[in-house]
Amino acid sequence: MRLVIARCSVDYAGRLSAHLPLATRLLVVKADGSVLVHSDSLSYKPLNWMSPPCTLATADPDAEQAAAGVVEVWTVTHKKTEDRLVVSIHEVLHDSAHDLGVDPGLQKDGVESHLQALLAEQIELLGDGYRLVRREYMTAIGPVDILATDASGSSVAVELKRRGDIDGVEQLTRYLELMNRDPLLAPVTGVFAAQEIKPQARTLAEDRGIRCVVLDYDAMKGVDSGRPTLF
The missing domain is CATH 3.40.1350.10 (Trna Endonuclease; Chain: A, domain 1)
Structure with missing residues (x-):
């Protein structure tokens, strides 16, 4: 699992369009390919996300994006629907990767x-x-x-x-x-x-x-x- 805390804006293009203006957020990239965008609120629910199967590609910004302060662009594309989640990163505050291993799953108590x-x-x-x-x-x-x-x-x-x-x-x-x-x-x-x-x-x-x-x-x-x- 990769955890990135960054100042970023996010745009979703697909069946619905959505825009998240520039703010500091947590970006979660999971081993199953999913990408989630979290804020410091809304409990467990991400602000936006892309579920697998999807691909994550990173690229340098174009001239217009660079002029606006963007340092890196993530494009997450769903393999079936071709919906896209575009994350424009202005500043990376933290970037770490962790191998969580195989999860045994939730074991309910009191069943x-x-x-x-x-x-x-x-x-x-x-x-x-x-x-x-x-x-x-x-x-x-x-x-x-x-x-x-x-x-x-x-x-x-x-x-x-x-x-x-x-x-x-x-x-x-x-x-x-x-x-x-x-x-x-x-x-x-x-x-x-x-x-x-x-x-x-x-x-x-x-x-x-x-x-x-x-x-x-x-x-x-x-x-x-x-x-x-x-x-």
Whole structure:
């Protein structure tokens, strides 16, 4: 990745035309060929950019550009659309290149698979006497996140979501309807568990006899979330 801080103006020519007047900006040239123009605002969003596949060519300014103070011209051309991003550089304040290597990608914390693993280990969070039967209990219409038994030994189907909405309740309802046809499992009750449950989802679940449980992911990991809780 190449990082250039420069006083520059930028012109985009293509399906739309745009002009950025002379100012100090950050120019990012990535290994994938993309070029981004950033200011010290707008958070992560660039002012303008060119996505790959594209080529970057640098050239000396012509006489008119040089007279206006331009010292170098970047022309970024998209290989398919032929759109062009022209960066007229007046002064380079910083120029560095860095090899970032292969990025492993974003690893999300608190996804449903993590919640499932933690709840399987801490099944007692659902109530005294609960026992884990298995994770990913397969049915004809898909896997139930957790199959457990309650203190009386009755089967309990648990559906896990990071944010519980009506679709999750509907999904658990379909599982329960199918599982209650199995004489080896019936009667099967349902638990809808999530880090956050929307009011409409809670209302629908309780109307269908499904119990709702809000999970504290940080507490399950053994991390103090810093949020006060009342039990």
